[in-house]
Amino acid sequence: MKLLKKAIITAALAGGMLAVGQAQAANWLMLQGTEKPGQAARAKVWGFVQVQYQNDNSDANKAGGYIPPKLTPPNLSSQSAFNVNRARIGARGTGMPLDSNVNYFVLVEFGNNGITEPGGSFAKLTDASITLNHIPGARIRTGLFKYPGAEEGLQAIHVFDWVNFTDVSNQMLLERFPNQSYTPNIPPQSIPTGTDLQGFDDGVGAFRDVGIQVFDSFMVGAAKDWDLSYALMVGNGNGLNFSDNNSKKDIYAYFSAEKVFKGKGPFREGMKFLGWSQTGVRSYDGNNDGVSENYDRDRWGIGFKLKKSNYRVTTEYMSGDGMIMVGVANPSFGMGPGAGKPGKPGNGLLAEADGWYLEGGYRIPKSNWELDLRYDTYDRLKGDKFEVEFKTWTVGAQYFFNKKTRVTANYASRNYEAINFPSGKGPNAQLDGVNGRASIQLTHIF
Amino acid sequence: MYKLLGKRALVLLAMLSFGLASVGHAAEIKTDKPFATKKIVLQISDPNPFKQTLVLNVASNLLKAYGSENIDIEIVAFGPGLRLLFAENVNKGRIATLSSEGVRFAACKNTIRGMGKKLGHPPAINPTAVKVSAGVSRIMDLVDAGYILIKP
Known part of the structure; x- marks a missing residue:
């Protein structure tokens, strides 16, 4: 109900903006969902490649074996690996260049990551959408695309300033979908792992859904320098999968207000405030009785981003209620006594979580270097005996060979702790020994 | 005969002149x-x-x-x-x-x-x-x- 209220307020705020002038493509909703009127190509082929090396310095569990946070994603089979984690190619434009009222966006993932690794896909369609721009103030986008939500998920990944997501985004927002039937948890594995620690049958949701979205953006204010955007979306709530596994639909609402300083595109300078919510239902045999039950999955968040001159600061708070994943090795959504027992301690199907992050970057003047710093925290299973706090400091540096090519180096210092258990007991028997993780990634956009 | 030709020539010349003038007018650039x-x-x-x-x-x-x-x-x-x-x-x-x-x-x-x-x-x-x-x-x-x- 609270989420519905938030959605209504967001929609009402957005509705009040319909009478003012339209913005150019200058925010994620517009950049990804529209083309420049009168200028779009019939088919602009584009994409990007990211190659990375990650090294995890974590220690094995005291009882032996490793858990996913101590191994390199997405294969979770070793503690260091080279990987082509993203290789995407696509096309966008307008099929009939004379008519700017219709545009499309198609993108395919060939890299090895959470989208493709579970299930062993060679490639996966991540975006296939058509936008109709006929109604002033109410553009319509339909198909498979990024749903309106948190800045960390909605922003274009090829300009993301970090190698890995924050824990709150990775665990709470980047959805792992319940398997068709109850699936037991996977115990810690030795290296090389004999069993795939990735317990989910399908790839991650990749902050995407199949559905229909109404959205637009408007420049307001005396100097037309405030960019107000809204989006309302209805989707399957089943990520990159084309079908829905229940009749319940997910509802997404988004609103942002940005004071624009200068520039355009993904590197536009401005000060943005945003809020979003999503509510849906997932079907899963969470209690292992051979029958699927419905579980609510609600998320909401607020955020702020400032980008000016050589500085960048972003902070977001996110909250989740229901369908809280407790690890990719735990497809039951429960751990310990909570495995297969919704509502019991250690089970995330009916639990809550929240988290926030603060990150920033400083581009050194007259150089190609940028220095980055991020702190993120995630409180999983809030108020539960098996509550775990994930706290991470990440330092980073980026070197820009040119506007389309950069190398990103990160070192993450992680402190994961089940706060209701002493060291070595309960979840800490596995979380003890989670140490730093170093990563370096080369990105080239074409 | 010559008179007739002369008249036709005059008409032709006038038409040509008009045509040229028209072309010249088309080429006139307002700035x-x-x-x-x-x-x-x-x-x-x-x-x-x-x-x-x-x-x-x-x-x-x-x-x-x-x-x-x-x-x-x-x-x-x-x-x-x-x-x-x-x-x-x-x-x-x-x-x-x-x-x-x-x-x-x-x-x-x-x-x-x-x-x-x-x-x-x-x-x-x-x-x-x-x-x-x-x-x-x-x-x-x-x-x-x-x-x-x-x-x-």
């Missing part, structure tokens, strides 16, 4: 910059979206280089390049700015007609633009009048 020492016509007929930005950049840079009073610029759009002068074009702000500095924009009527057939209705054209019967003939007229043709 608000009588003291301009440089006269440039920029052609855009390319579907490449980047060319739209390029032709506007060239006009802008020429104004900066010579001063708006000293250079007379007309941008003629035809074929796929006419999209630059669509009313909704993303560059309409830049077009308005250049127009305020004296840059003229010409839109080809032949292209408008052709695009109208494909769209089912004529495309809305930027009100800053003047519609000319044919983009190519407009360029020829401008060249005849001493303009230098540049196709970025």
Whole structure:
């Protein structure tokens, strides 16, 4: 109900903006969902490649074996690996260049990551959408695309300033979908792992859904320098999968207000405030009785981003209620006594979580270097005996060979702790020994 | 007979003169910059979206280089390049700015007609633009009048 209220307020705020002038493509909703009127190509082929090396310095569990946070994603089979984690190619434009009222966006993932690794896909369609721009103030986008939500998920990944997501985004927002039937948890594995620690049958949701979205953006204010955007979306709530596994639909609402300083595109300078919510239902045999039950999955968040001159600061708070994943090795959504027992301690199907992050970057003047710093925290299973706090400091540096090519180096210092258990007991028997993780990634956009 | 021929010759001469005068009138270029020492016509007929930005950049840079009073610029759009002068074009702000500095924009009527057939209705054209019967003939007229043709 609270989420519905938030959605209504967001929609009402957005509705009040319909009478003012339209913005150019200058925010994620517009950049990804529209083309420049009168200028779009019939088919602009584009994409990007990211190659990375990650090294995890974590220690094995005291009882032996490793858990996913101590191994390199997405294969979770070793503690260091080279990987082509993203290789995407696509096309966008307008099929009939004379008519700017219709545009499309198609993108395919060939890299090895959470989208493709579970299930062993060679490639996966991540975006296939058509936008109709006929109604002033109410553009319509339909198909498979990024749903309106948190800045960390909605922003274009090829300009993301970090190698890995924050824990709150990775665990709470980047959805792992319940398997068709109850699936037991996977115990810690030795290296090389004999069993795939990735317990989910399908790839991650990749902050995407199949559905229909109404959205637009408007420049307001005396100097037309405030960019107000809204989006309302209805989707399957089943990520990159084309079908829905229940009749319940997910509802997404988004609103942002940005004071624009200068520039355009993904590197536009401005000060943005945003809020979003999503509510849906997932079907899963969470209690292992051979029958699927419905579980609510609600998320909401607020955020702020400032980008000016050589500085960048972003902070977001996110909250989740229901369908809280407790690890990719735990497809039951429960751990310990909570495995297969919704509502019991250690089970995330009916639990809550929240988290926030603060990150920033400083581009050194007259150089190609940028220095980055991020702190993120995630409180999983809030108020539960098996509550775990994930706290991470990440330092980073980026070197820009040119506007389309950069190398990103990160070192993450992680402190994961089940706060209701002493060291070595309960979840800490596995979380003890989670140490730093170093990563370096080369990105080239074409 | 000679009288008759003479009359016909006179009529023919008159018609030719009228025709030439008409041609001369068609080639007459109205400009608000009588003291301009440089006269440039920029052609855009390319579907490449980047060319739209390029032709506007060239006009802008020429104004900066010579001063708006000293250079007379007309941008003629035809074929796929006419999209630059669509009313909704993303560059309409830049077009308005250049127009305020004296840059003229010409839109080809032949292209408008052709695009109208494909769209089912004529495309809305930027009100800053003047519609000319044919983009190519407009360029020829401008060249005849001493303009230098540049196709970025």
